Amino acid sequence: MAQYTRASGFVGLITLQNPPVNALSAVVRQAIVDTVKIALSDPKVKSVVICGQNGNFCGGADIKEFGGEMTGPPLIPMIHAIEAANKPMVAAIEGNALGGGLELALGCHYRIAHSKARLGLPEVTLGLLPAAGGSQRLPRLIGVPDALDLITTGRIVTAAEALRLGIVDQVTEHNTVDAAVKFALSVAGQPLDARRISTFPCPRPPDSDALFEEAMRKVRGSARGAMAPVACVQAVRAAATLPYERGMEREKELMATLFTSGQARALQYVFFAQRAVGRWSMPSGAGWDTSKPRPVNKAAVIGLGTMGRGITVALAQTGLSVVAIETQEKQLMEAKQAVTSMLERGAKRRGAAPALDRISYSRNIQAVADVDLVIEAVFEDMALKLEVFRQLSAFCKPGTLLCTNTSALDVDELARGTPNPELVVGMHFFAPAHVMKLLEVVYGKRSSPQAVATAMQLGKKMGKASVAVGNCRGFVGNRMLRLYVEQAFFLLEEGATPELVDGALEEFGFPMGVFRMSDLSGLDVGWRTRKAAGQAQPGEASGQSARIRNGSRYSPIGDLVCEQGRFGQKTGRGWYQYDKPGSRVARSDPWLHSFLEQYRARHGLVARSIDRQEVLERCLYALVNEGFRILEDGIAAGPEDIDVIYVFGYGWPGHRGGPMFYASTVGLPKVLERLEHYHQAHPDVPDLQPCGLLRRLVASGSPPVHRWREVIKKLHSQL
Numbered sequence: 183m184a185q186y187t188r189a190s191g192f193v194g195l196i197t198l199q200n201p202p203v204n205a206l207s208a209v210v211r212q213a214i215v216d217t218v219k220i221a222l223s224d225p226k227v228k229s230v231v232i233c234g235q236n237g238n239f240c241g242g243a244d245i246k247e248f249g250g251e252m253t254g255p256p257l258i259p260m261i262h263a264i265e266a267a268n269k270p271m272v273a274a275i276e277g278n279a280l281g282g283g284l285e286l287a288l289g290c291h292y293r294i295a296h297s298k299a300r301l302g303l304p305e306v307t308l309g310l311l312p313a314a315g316g317s318q319r320l321p322r323l324i325g326v327p328d329a330l331d332l333i334t335t336g337r338i339v340t341a342a343e344a345l346r347l348g349i350v351d352q353v354t355e356h357n358t359v360d361a362a363v364k365f366a367l368s369v370a371g372q373p374l375d376a377r378r379i380s381t382f383p384c385p386r387p388p389d390s391d392a393l394f395e396e397a398m399r400k401v402r403g404s405a406r407g408a409m410a411p412v413a414c415v416q417a418v419r420a421a422a423t424l425p426y427e428r429g430m431e432r433e434k435e436l437m438a439t440l441f442t443s444g445q446a447r448a449l450q451y452v453f454f455a456q457r458a459v460g461r462w463s464m465p466s467g468a469g470w471d472t473s474k475p476r477p478v479n480k481a482a483v484i485g486l487g488t489m490g491r492g493i494t495v496a497l498a499q500t501g502l503s504v505v506a507i508e509t510q511e512k513q514l515m516e517a518k519q520a521v522t523s524m525l526e527r528g529a530k531r532r533g534a535a536p537a538l539d540r541i542s543y544s545r546n547i548q549a550v551a552d553v554d555l556v557i558e559a560v561f562e563d564m565a566l567k568l569e570v571f572r573q574l575s576a577f578c579k580p581g582t583l584l585c586t587n588t589s590a591l592d593v594d595e596l597a598r599g600t601p602n603p604e605l606v607v608g609m610h611f612f613a614p615a616h617v618m619k620l621l622e623v624v625y626g627k628r629s630s631p632q633a634v635a636t637a638m639q640l641g642k643k644m645g646k647a648s649v650a651v652g653n654c655r656g657f658v659g660n661r662m663l664r665l666y667v668e669q670a671f672f673l674l675e676e677g678a679t680p681e682l683v684d685g686a687l688e689e690f691g692f693p694m695g696v697f698r699m700s701d702l703s704g705l706d707v708g709w710r711t712r713k714a715a716g717q718a719q720p721g722e723a724s725g726q727s728a729r730i731r732n733g734s735r736y737s738p739i740g741d742l743v744c745e746q747g748r749f750g751q752k753t754g755r756g757w758y759q760y761d762k763p764g765s766r767v768a769r770s771d772p773w774l775h776s777f778l779e780q781y782r783a784r785h786g787l788v789a790r791s792i793d794r795q796e797v798l799e800r801c802l803y804a805l806v807n808e809g810f811r812i813l814e815d816g817i818a819a820g821p822e823d824i825d826v827i828y829v830f831g832y833g834w835p836g837h838r839g840g841p842m843f844y845a846s847t848v849g850l851p852k853v854l855e856r857l858e859h860y861h862q863a864h865p866d867v868p869d870l871q872p873c874g875l876l877r878r879l880v881a882s883g884s885p886p887v888h889r890w891r892e893v894i895k896k897l898h899s900q901l
């Protein structure tokens with residue numbers, strides 16, 4: 183709702199009240215309409231201030247209402263009434279003014295912001311556009327180029343930047359409502375014609391056609407099939423080329439298309455999934471609501487390779503003191519230089535001072551003596567990690583949390599090697615660790631809920647989407663990825679090319695297909711793991727037996743490509759060819775195509791025609807099927823956990839909502855039917871056999887994704 187009071191005798195004060203972010207629900211909109219009427223009809227009131235309760239102006243339209251039937255007064259006429267008011271309307275912005283919240287403020291005649299306020303139009307991240315007049319008012323207020331930037335990216339700006347751009351009229355360090363009331367009194371009675379943004383002409387840059395074409399090219403390049411960024415450009419173009427009323431009509435049309443597209447629903451699901459993963463739980467029942475994190479003020483990072491350096495930067499940027507430890511002098515010096523320049527670059531981007539003095543460097547592991555938490559990031563080798571953990575257990579103060587950054591190793595085995603296994607958790611960072619948004623927090627059988635809570639809180643502080651998952655080979659992300667990549671290899675054997683597979687996946691919305699991604703990350707990484715597991719066997723055998731491991735189909739194609747020294751971009755050759763080692767532009771490679779032909783001939787395989795639909799179904803449904811197994815095994819607590827991991831760590835397109843959400847939109851019966859079909863066609867691939875949980879969900883009427891947790895809970899309680 184909204185509370186109406188009078189301030190300083192002559193100012194009507196409307197306070198939005200809808201915790202926690204004062205979202206513009208139907209009730210709030212109705213209350214705004216009612217209180218504005220009261221203020222405008224009260225002859226004693228000379229001007230009006232709109233503010234939000236609890237230091238937060240407004241987080242925008244109530245996203246939860248988007249799924250259902252819209253009730254209550256619509257936003258657009260409400261904001262028009264505010265703009266048309268004959269008394270000065272002043273927005274007092276503390277905390278967040280986002281989306282519809284900022285659009286409401288743009289309807290006011292003046293905007294006063296606190297120095298810590300954050301303003302933006304992030305609708306594009308929810309698959310929408312600022313359709314309460316924001317796409318038409320903002321360009322009129324700050325010009326087309328800046329409006330395009332903010333609206334197409336959803337970028338949130340500080341009060342200082344908002345002042346510089348002309349979004350707000352004044353920034354205060356003091357009480358914002360007091361400042362706004364004082365300001366409102368000072369402008370009472372002044373003419374308002376020049377303050378109604380909708381009446382401003384939109385400043386049109388001389389080269390506006392080129393500007394919009396460039397903006398469209400840019401969003402099409404990065405949107406990967408997402409509709410909202412394109413619609414945002416179209417809406418701003420309407421602001422620049424049409425009168426306000428017609429621009430509003432265009433905004434409405436574009437919004438209607440987005441609203442019913444399915445992409446908005448997917449992105450809004452991701453928004454809530456991101457929040458849901460914070461409410462983590464462990465199979466014991468312990469979770470976020472029962473486990474208190476330990477305070478972490480000082481942390482250590484052991485091992486300053488690529489991952490260790492990124493983790494050091496991420497920790498220092500969070501405000502922690504960090505001891506960065508590397509035993510080799512030369513590597514320590516190199517790492518120090520690299521960390522310094524990463525921090526300096528980051529600070530320059532943010533316009534802040536680099537956090538260089540938060541880090542101390544040491545060659546001595548005993549420097550961990552006074553830290554609260556250690557993140558070990560040495561080479562992925564169990565014996566080496568066990569030795570490091572043995573030393574940490576000797577030198578750390580009691581209660582220090584011991585985290586291992588690993589993408590594959592067994593967290594329980596590592597914990598067993600320490601006297602306090604309850605203090606051990608996995609923290610699977612993604613490279614580059616200071617940039618990538620995902621963190622898998624891996625709890626072992628004996629990890630204490632407090633240790634998990636501490637790692638989860640630290641992840642959140644680092645700005646990561648942190649997901650608590652159980653311990654198994656590959657955890658959640660890599661366990662599912664293995665099957666996706668494996669299907670891509672099988673498709674090559676059956677007649678596909680890397681270009682076909684990558685083309686289908688990139689058209690789906692991945693930034694890179696399997697093979698371009700493998701070239702980027704290095705083919706040798708997986709080869710080393712397969713060799714260690716005894717799967718990759720040197721030398722070329724032929725016939726079917728060469729393609730079987732432990733009774734299941736195996737493709738040695740990746741191993742054979744590696745045997746040629748083709749490790750991807752770094753060697754200038756991989757699944758594609760590159761101009762030179764390190765170059766990034768992938769070109770089709772005739773060598774690879776003839777290698778595939780010879781391979782098929784040697785193994786008696788007849789190439790068949792494969793279409794993009796089959797590529798998608800094989801790769802994506804195999805991945806989704808493993809996701810169901812992960813849920814069945816209790817490694818992830820719900821589909822949201824898996825979806826957040828895939829959207830934030832594996833390039834899954836957000837507008838498709840993550841793999842489990844995607845499966846629900848395809849329809850679980852269809853996913854089941856296609857998996858059954860492919861399993862029948864490939865009985866030597868047991869992973870294609872549909873998971874029991876998937877069958878169970880289909881048998882129980884394919885409930886919507888938000889109800890899967892109930893089915894899984896029931897399933898686990900029956901075991």
Ligand SMILES: CC/C=C\C/C=C/C(=O)SCCNC(=O)CCNC(=O)[C@H](O)C(C)(C)COP(=O)(O)OP(=O)(O)OC[C@H]1O[C@@H](n2cnc3c(N)ncnc32)[C@H](O)[C@@H]1OP(=O)(O)O
Pocket residue numbers: 202203205241242243244245246257258278280281282283304305308310311312313314454457458
């Ligand atoms: C015809 C006109 C139609 C449309 C035009 C307008 C469209 C819009 O306005 S769309 C909404 C645009 N706003 C946003 O995208 C902001 C979304 N919110 C956030 O980014 C953040 O929540 C925040 C920065 C405002 C606050 O962050 P933080 O303090 O970290 O809190 P949480 O994110 O954990 O949020 C707390 C709690 O609030 C729920 N919530 C937040 N924003 C909204 C919202 N706009 N509508 C509904 N609910 C919202 C959030 O889900 C959390 O609750 P749960 O933990 O229960 O999920």
